[in-house]
Amino acid sequence: MLGTTAATVVGASTMGSFAPEAAAGQRRPLDVEAGAHDPNFIEGRITGLRKGMLMVTSSDRSMHRIHLTGATSVWKLRPTSSDAAKVGDGLYARGVRMPDGTLAADAVWLNIVNLQVHITSIGRNVMHLDHHGDRIVGHVVAGTTAAVYNSTPAVSDLSLLQVGKHAQVIGAWRPDTNEVDLATVYAAA
Structure with missing residues (x-):
């Protein structure tokens, strides 16, 4: 895992x-x-x-x-x-x-994962993440993925996420891959 x-x-x-x-x-x-x-x-x-x-x-x-x-x-x-x-x-x-x-x-x-990550790039429906040197592909799932900024309630707006910042992600691992479907991204705004 x-x-x-x-x-x-x-x-x-x-x-x-x-x-x-x-x-x-x-x-x-x-x-x-x-x-x-x-x-x-x-x-x-x-x-x-x-x-x-x-x-x-x-x-x-x-x-x-x-x-x-x-x-x-x-x-x-x-x-x-x-x-x-x-x-x-x-x-x-x-x-x-x-x-x-x-x-x-x-x-x-x-398949639950709870990871402390560094955001390395952000695309339309994907985020590339670094977890202690391991590259992870985080998939944004329409209608599911949410962000929590500075302990505020979760929102579907991911526009405040920033490349180069740290975050915590909870999601579902795609077994035997380095890919995760993102449920919640916790970040500072």
Whole structure:
């Protein structure tokens, strides 16, 4: 996956927000020590799909089964349904462990990235970005991509973004590429 990843999806649960920004600051249950493995959170790539079930291999090569229901919040650049999940997608999932070891997912973020970047060029529907020396192509998605300037509400106007400036981008990685569909760009105006 691209760089440092993390996780605006509407909704909330007893476990916290479903917004993509929330995946970055996952709240650990009180019984999980700082730095310890949270059994109710999984990261990895989808290796198989069965009706209502995702098979996932984590970066540590452990295998997991994630059960999706009609109540599971799914984000893939925007709120969507579980049908958007594809083999090869990266994911973060939060939920509750079931007695059989599966994770009953409350929220799933597909291909989400949260990157600190340097804007190297801006085109009509594309931004070229540098993330710690890695070149990334950021695709502007009509009706979805928004900018937040100096902590103001998100707007669709990207005209204040500037080449040479730093920004934070949240988006959906296009697996096995250096390309990201942009959801939100946080920048100073």
